[in-house]
Amino acid sequence: MSCLHTGKVLSEGEGDKWCIESQAVLRHNRPVKKGAIVIELENVAYSYGGGELLSEVSLKLAPGSFHFLTGPSGAGKTTLMKLCYGALLPTAGYVRLFGADVRGLDRDDIAIVRRRVGVVHQDVKFLDHLAVSDNISLPLTVSGRAEDAAGGDLDELMNWVGLTNRADALPPELSGGERQRAALARAVIMSPDVVLADEPTGNVDWEMSQRLLRLLIELNKMGKTVLIATHDLGLIRATKAHVQARVLRISNRRIQLAGADL
Amino acid sequence: MKGFLASLRGVFVGDRQADRVVPPSGFTAQLTLFAAGAMAFLAVFALALSLAAGRLADRWGEELARSATIRIVAPLDQRAAQTDAALRILETTRGVASARALSDEEQQALLAPWFGPDLALDALPVPRLIEVIETQDGLDPAGLRLRLAAEVPGAVLDDHARWRAPLVRAAARLRLLGWISIVLITAAVAAMITLAAHAALAANAQVITVLRLVGATDDYIAQAFIRRFTLRALFGAAAGMMLGVLAVVLLPDAGEAGTFLTGLGFQGWHWLVPLVVPLLSGAVAFFATGTAARRRLKELT
Ligand SMILES: Nc1ncnc2c1ncn2[C@@H]1O[C@H](COP(=O)(O)OP(=O)(O)OP(=O)(O)O)[C@@H](O)[C@H]1O
Numbered sequence: 399m400s401c402l403h404t405g406k407v408l409s410e411g412e413g414d415k416w417c418i419e420s421q422a423v424l425r426h427n428r429p430v431k432k433g434a435i436v437i438e439l440e441n442v443a444y445s446y447g448g449g450e451l452l453s454e455v456s457l458k459l460a461p462g463s464f465h466f467l468t469g470p471s472g473a474g475k476t477t478l479m480k481l482c483y484g485a486l487l488p489t490a491g492y493v494r495l496f497g498a499d500v501r502g503l504d505r506d507d508i509a510i511v512r513r514r515v516g517v518v519h520q521d522v523k524f525l526d527h528l529a530v531s532d533n534i535s536l537p538l539t540v541s542g543r544a545e546d547a548a549g550g551d552l553d554e555l556m557n558w559v560g561l562t563n564r565a566d567a568l569p570p571e572l573s574g575g576e577r578q579r580a581a582l583a584r585a586v587i588m589s590p591d592v593v594l595a596d597e598p599t600g601n602v603d604w605e606m607s608q609r610l611l612r613l614l615i616e617l618n619k620m621g622k623t624v625l626i627a628t629h630d631l632g633l634i635r636a637t638k639a640h641v642q643a644r645v646l647r648i649s650n651r652r653i654q655l656a657g658a659d660l
Numbered sequence: 661m662k663g664f665l666a667s668l669r670g671v672f673v674g675d676r677q678a679d680r681v682v683p684p685s686g687f688t689a690q691l692t693l694f695a696a697g698a699m700a701f702l703a704v705f706a707l708a709l710s711l712a713a714g715r716l717a718d719r720w721g722e723e724l725a726r727s728a729t730i731r732i733v734a735p736l737d738q739r740a741a742q743t744d745a746a747l748r749i750l751e752t753t754r755g756v757a758s759a760r761a762l763s764d765e766e767q768q769a770l771l772a773p774w775f776g777p778d779l780a781l782d783a784l785p786v787p788r789l790i791e792v793i794e795t796q797d798g799l800d801p802a803g804l805r806l807r808l809a810a811e812v813p814g815a816v817l818d819d820h821a822r823w824r825a826p827l828v829r830a831a832a833r834l835r836l837l838g839w840i841s842i843v844l845i846t847a848a849v850a851a852m853i854t855l856a857a858h859a860a861l862a863a864n865a866q867v868i869t870v871l872r873l874v875g876a877t878d879d880y881i882a883q884a885f886i887r888r889f890t891l892r893a894l895f896g897a898a899a900g901m902m903l904g905v906l907a908v909v910l911l912p913d914a915g916e917a918g919t920f921l922t923g924l925g926f927q928g929w930h931w932l933v934p935l936v937v938p939l940l941s942g943a944v945a946f947f948a949t950g951t952a953a954r955r956r957l958k959e960l961t
Pocket residue numbers: 446451469470471472473474475476477478520
């Protein structure tokens with residue numbers, strides 16, 4: 399497996415060590431070192447084939463940090479998130495996940511990345527033939543840890559997102575807000591280092607969005623790195639009271655800091 | 661190799677949780693079972709045909725190749741002398757294990773169906789017959805004919821080759837056709853399973869996407885499909901094979917006259933050969949599904 403890196407100039411031996419270490423962090427699910435960057439984008443550009451959608455995007459997500467990502471519809475928020483969990487490869491620049499260059503990761507490595515990065519997708523998809531509780535524990539099932547769901551953790555999580563009484567329902571029977579909460583529960587069941595939430599409050603009312611936000615803040619207080627894409631400025635303001643959050647804005651293909659102290 | 665063994669183990673050990681992540685597909689499953697069963701049924705007949713044809717080819721080839729007849733067609737007064745001369749030549753001919761003139765009684769018995777039992781053999785210019793048994797290597801009929809022509813003018817060598825060869829060729833061809841059928845049936849099973857697997861993978865595209873997003877590896881996803889199709893092909897073929905064998909067992913006895921038809925079936929340890937059919941079917945499904953799944957999964961992010 400190749401291991402590309404730029405920025406720091408490394409001697410050959412050093413480079414190998416760096417490469418092996420970051421892959422060990424990834425493959426053996428070792429905790430990320432304190433202060434180490436979990437997701438890092440460096441001069442990233444992306445285009446779907448037409449003109450460039452993102453260019454010269456640099457971003458570092460330190461453990462325990464809380465970020466918002468805003469920007470007009472079509473600006474590339476979802477695209478940026480996909481770059482952050484290995485669903486897309488940058489057309490230029492570098493994306494490092496847990497220190498490893500995404501271009502050097504094979505399909506199995508990407509699968510492991512997804513166990514360490516909990517994603518709430520903008521268009522949440524479930525397995526419609528399985529009950530809600532089975533969907534929430536699906537990440538455990540596919541990583542061969544189905545027995546972990548049998549412990550109290552799943553019940554606790556279901557309770558945390560307020561879906562205990564919907565556990566046996568099928569996903570198509572859920573309301574929009576219930577789907578969002580189920581998605582959040584599924585994203586965090588593996589106790590990931592990072593939670594990426596793409597419009598987590600997209601189709602819920604104010605009250606429900608506040609509830610989901612509280613869940614995300616709670617996760618952040620547990621030490622998780624959180625990145626939320628949203629155009630809901632009210633949500634950002636509401637967060638301000640509880641945690642220190644950085645707001646990033648995509649405009650004109652670049653990423654800008656929209657107020658470090660918001 | 662390690663992955664292969666794990667995958668093979670996974671087919672039989674299974675994982676109840678993993679089985680559930682891909683939704684059950686009642687109708688397709690039944691079609692696969694049925695098709696595998698039908699193919700196995702046909703394969704049993706193709707096997708029976710090849711093995712029986714092979715036995716016939718071997719037996720005819722061997723029995724007939726190892727015997728020949730010499731007719732001494734000569735006036736009555738020269739018949740005995742020429743017979744002795746021919747026997748002497750045969751004694752020194754390579755490839756002859758033994759040779760003897762048929763006795764009067766034996767010839768009478770041969771001719772009795774046509775002329776009745778009271779035939780006076782000495783009075784008739786009936787040819788004298790010499791039975792020649794060849795060694796394993798066989799004799800050289802052309803060389804023997806030359807020598808006989810030189811010393812025994814009335815001798816005609818009939819080495820059965822004229823009528824034996826086409827029979828043996830036909831039986832050998834039949835055996836070949838049987839084996840070709842088995843190869844074609846195997847290929848058809850592979851094609852059918854590949855189609856069914858592609859259909860299942862396409863029908864479950866959404867499921868596969870979700871599984872990838874929550875961190876399932878390609879092997880995990882492929883395994884869910886491999887397990888299903890391998891077991892279906894295995895059990896479907898096992899049922900078809902048993903019906904096929906039962907049909908062969910129940911073939912009506914054609915009696916003495918139908919030597920070929922009575923021979924159609926299995927003999928001795930050959931009865932165990934059909935057991936290979938379901939195993940082959942399962943193995944074909946295992947590889948066909950694995951290939952289809954891995955190719956398909958590579959196209960997804
Ligand atoms: N698979 C794709 N192929 C081609 N173009 C795409 C693809 N996905 C997204 N795009 C385009 O890229 C642009 C950015 O899409 P993206 O989904 O990242 O925007 P967004 O900021 O998340 O928008 P929204 O706020 O509406 O969710 C859009 O113009 C979109 O049409």
